[in-house]
Amino acid sequence: MPEVIKKRAFNALKDFQRIVFWYAVAVVCCLISVPLEASAQDSYAFTIARVKYDGGGDWYGDPESLPELLSFVRRETLVDVAPREEVVELSSDNLFSYPYIYLTGHGNVRWTSSEALRLRRYLEQGGFLHIDDNYGLDVHIRRELKKVFPELELVELPFDHPIFHTAFEFPKGLPKVHEHDGKPPQGFALMDEDGRVMVFYTYETDLGDGWEPQSVHEKPEWLREASLQMGANILVYAMTH
Numbered sequence: 149m150p151e152v153i154k155k156r157a158f159n160a161l162k163d164f165q166r167i168v169f170w171y172a173v174a175v176v177c178c179l180i181s182v183p184l185e186a187s188a189q190d191s192y193a194f195t196i197a198r199v200k201y202d203g204g205g206d207w208y209g210d211p212e213s214l215p216e217l218l219s220f221v222r223r224e225t226l227v228d229v230a231p232r233e234e235v236v237e238l239s240s241d242n243l244f245s246y247p248y249i250y251l252t253g254h255g256n257v258r259w260t261s262s263e264a265l266r267l268r269r270y271l272e273q274g275g276f277l278h279i280d281d282n283y284g285l286d287v288h289i290r291r292e293l294k295k296v297f298p299e300l301e302l303v304e305l306p307f308d309h310p311i312f313h314t315a316f317e318f319p320k321g322l323p324k325v326h327e328h329d330g331k332p333p334q335g336f337a338l339m340d341e342d343g344r345v346m347v348f349y350t351y352e353t354d355l356g357d358g359w360e361p362q363s364v365h366e367k368p369e370w371l372r373e374a375s376l377q378m379g380a381n382i383l384v385y386a387m388t389h
Contacts, residue, residue, distance in 0.1 A: 193228035196383070197236040197243075199251040199277075203258035207251065209282050213359035214250060220359075220376040221383055225315055229383070238263035238270075248276045248386045252356050254284045257292055264295035271296070271338075271346040276386035279349040280356050283328045293338065293347065302336040302349060311335070311345065314384040316377035323374040325367065326354035344389050348382060355379055 198214060200207050214233040221227050236242050236249065238259060243249070243266065251257070259267065271277060279289055290302065305311060305321075312318040312335075322333035333353035337345045357365045358375020367375075 192230040195230040196248040197246040203256035205253035205255035210356035213356040325358040
């Protein structure tokens, strides 16, 4: 077979696979059921939430990051997610209404034993927590995660893990969005016994800064695009696993 025909056939196959993938994602999103209380944004397949926590850290940091990410996800994928996040505390029954929750900040975070137990129940029942270290969160969040899963250790995900290849390709792992201590970006996870990622912890990357409008942190447009694509990957992984 001539090379040009092989190339066309390969591209056609890739296009078909992409269509099938996004169709499957759309079906999964439409089949999501809300376990307890219906979301205020119930005209969409699902809503995500930002975690409000005690301890003094700025849980509200990068306020436009999630709306920007959600706008990108709605525009670039078939995921029917609500265009704005809600805010949830771990002590609230509303926690179980959100298949994906997001936590960020610069400083201390502290959960009560009751909150830790509730978060464990949420994660074991299929929920997903994305923690994005905005800088200074690391020592605190590692301590608090031990309250939730004392038997588990955070493990760094290899670059061939599906979370780096769901919607967009990241063969070298997380993009480096913001320089803090000159360390490479790392993606850590807590996984259940079946290998599903329950908690994804993005460290030394600061994806939230990349999601914010370009005028806020003045990141190059290509880097902001990479940040949004990686954020879409995390959300799509959460909804399809």
